[in-house]
Amino acid sequence: MTLTPTHRYDDIIELPHHVSYTRPRMSAHNRAAQFMPFAALNGYDAIIMETARQTQRRVELDVDARQSLDERLRRIAGHEQDHPRIAVTFFMPDPRKDGGVYVTVTDELRRIDQAHRLLRLGNGQTVPLGDIIDIRETADADGADGNAAGDDTAGGDVAGGDVADGMMHDARPMITRDRQRL
Numbered sequence: 001m002t003l004t005p006t007h008r009y010d011d012i013i014e015l016p017h018h019v020s021y022t023r024p025r026m027s028a029h030n031r032a033a034q035f036m037p038f039a040a041l042n043g044y045d046a047i048i049m050e051t052a053r054q055t056q057r058r059v060e061l062d063v064d065a066r067q068s069l070d071e072r073l074r075r076i077a078g079h080e081q082d083h084p085r086i087a088v089t090f091f092m093p094d095p096r097k098d099g100g101v102y103v104t105v106t107d108e109l110r111r112i113d114q115a116h117r118l119l120r121l122g123n124g125q126t127v128p129l130g131d132i133i134d135i136r137e138t139a140d141a142d143g144a145d146g147n148a149a150g151d152d153t154a155g156g157d158v159a160g161g162d163v164a165d166g167m168m169h170d171a172r173p174m175i176t177r178d179r180q181r182l
Helices: 028-033 044-052 063-078
Strands: 085-093 100-113 118-121 126-128 132-137
Touching (some): 063 100, 063 132, 085 118, 085 126
Antiparallel strands (some): 085 132, 100 118, 118 126
16 A cells, blocks of 8 residues: 555644644643543552551470460569560461561550450550560650660560569460461
8 A cells, every 4th residue: 555645734834833822832741641541440550559568477385485475474574563664576367468567666564464464565555475476574664655666675685683483373374376377
């Protein structure tokens, strides 16, 4: 098929561009916005971002680590009425996908609720005992709240010396393997 020149528009090709007298001229910005791509699938970008977001797997402590953690928790529980300042590292499950994140919170201990298996902190936060992977007393008494994910307050022994007779003598471990899935 060959193209043959036509002269169908020769009468209007040289005319000036029409300018409306009743409507204002559209700005270049607004005109360009007409041709911008649009989100054909509402929420698709949010789904892609959520899929790309990384989570961590829950770590299962071995027997020795659980016993050490249980011993430190008992020492702290022995003088919980003094409301010691503690640094606790625990697993916070992600509400939208498998996994979660490990968070370290430094705050004042309010109480250890054995019935509900919760650690209650001064800021009102509750931490399930089964999610704790590290706990220690801190000497930081300036009231600064050191909430952070993955800071280096984890790992370390409980500050302080001997535990008074107020220590709990219950033989049951405070930290147990009560989780079914990782």
